[in-house]
Amino acid sequence: MSEKIPVTVLTGYLGAGKTTLLNRILTEDHGKKFAVIVNEFGEAGIDGDLVVGADEEIFEMNNGCICCTVRGDLIRILDGLMKRKGKFDAIIVETTGLADPAPVAQTFFVDQDVGDATKLDAVITVTDAKWLKDRLKDAPEAKNQIAFADVIVLNKVDLVTPEELASVEAAIRAINPYAKLHRTTRCDVPIDQLLDRNAFDLDRILDIEPDFLESGHHHHHSDAVRSMSFTIPGDVDPEKFMPWINDISQAQGPNILRSKGILAFKGEPRRFVFQGVHMILDGDLQRDWKADEKRSSRLVFIGRDLNENELRQGFEACAA
């Protein structure tokens, strides 16, 4: 099996600086060749050899899973690109400002041909320090994009005061304390901080400690997108945990944007690691727990309208 081509998904609200970041990635001297899948073809002014226009066609898989949506255009384009192996080292998918990142991410887990040839590396969200707080109020898409991100480029920090910056960062961290956050002007972030993140690679989920410790659980109004994490200071019973997490994913999948977990299964020397996008879960037994490592079980959910107490009690009932 030849090496899978890494795919980076670039999201961000209109005007945040996505195109600037994309052009930086493409023009910087890194010796890599990219295939770029852009929306609104021909209008953005992207400098690159292999630029493909996409239509953002989302479709529901006919498999009974209501939130199991994928990007049909992406499947078709990736299929075409994979016949030209060797012409590029990595793929970047730029989404429209209004796009929900979930169907893009799910495409890599649901479509077997896409999953065989490529791997999702990370979701990068570009945000605008000046306008993000307004967008979080009026645009659910902006919230989804923050919630989904593995890397957040907080751009245009030169346009705000230190107080405003602290306030916008707190707003971001209330939704997603786990993403790597870079403060930039003109998206000047080192490219190696954006690429080869392996954010969806189970082997690389070494740690799910927040990037930012104060995860501000103060936003309890109804449409709140926020994160929550639960820890059991010991083992869980897989016979209880697996059905529970499957039920939760089925019942609350539409509201769970991302999930991750590292678990100690009773009697199992290896760590069980999983990550999920809506209803789609991907999990595996990974490396052994180290001798000096405390066996514990931890879950993280980022989602909308999640019932924290119910989730906590459900998880705690899985303790071994």
Next chain:
Amino acid sequence: MNTTTAPVSLREHVVPVEAGAHVIGAHWLKSTLALALADGRVLRWTDGALDSAEVHAGGILCCCSDGERLITGGDDGRVVATSAEGVSTEIARDEKRRWIDAVTLSGSGSIAWNTSKTVHARDDKGRVRSHDFGTTPQGLVFAPKGYRLAIGQMNGVCLWYPATEAKPEFLEWKGAHLDVMWSPDGRFVVSSMPENALHGWKLGDKPTHMRMTGYPAKPRSLSWSHDGLWLASSGADAAIVWPFQGEGPQGKAPRECGARHAKVTRVAFHPRALVLAVGYDDGCILMIRLTDASELLVRPALRDSGITAFAWDKAGKRLAFGTEDGMAGVLTLPAA
């Protein structure tokens, strides 16, 4: 399972052809083999003589043929016809350079292709009609008779008469419809789906559904037998061959030919006999006779050299193939 005994080999009758890039499609133009390549070239092979020309800047995404010309669609937004002699003529060009990833050709020489959600049909006199569909068409195929197109779409297949103003007929079935095939007698339309299934309709006043499921992968290669009674498909560890006698395959079990520990990627029925060429993702090619399931080895497995294209010549004497790593070959059947 017929894999316990090694099949008799036709290997010594295969002439290798160096293609140099992923083979998108293979077609015989009279006695010349034309290979459409992912790097934008069309390679022509005539009894060992090779010639290639860059027909598309970038890459070729799809192709089809009527035995006279090779029609290619590329990521340069162009549709090009190439003759057996190697003369290329531009049929259409999209000013936005959008990908052309579906083309089809009718027996009478009509051509259809898509740009995003628009399907363009060019009749044999060169008149082009275009129609916008709700979602990007994937598979395109003309009816065996008459100027009518089947268009694979989201949640169904559209049947469109490009020469008329009539609203296209929509055969509804939830899910995405990728490749589309029309049976040679015109009675059935079959599509492949990302849920690893085929879906079929028996046409008529009230089209009836046929579900053909159970594949471990998408069945992206389909081939009708010369008598139109069998439809072979890829997408499993054997070629899955559905019976289309009478009312079609609903409720009937398919035949499984050439089961191996590899995935079938291409199938092609012989144009005159119930013999099926089966290509696998491990590079192996078997030729299988449907009547007694006997197998002949055409090409042994070869790493990273999965089969991507087949073409029988009109007489059924030669079988051409192409692979993902830029290899190709021509098998000439020994005189019986």
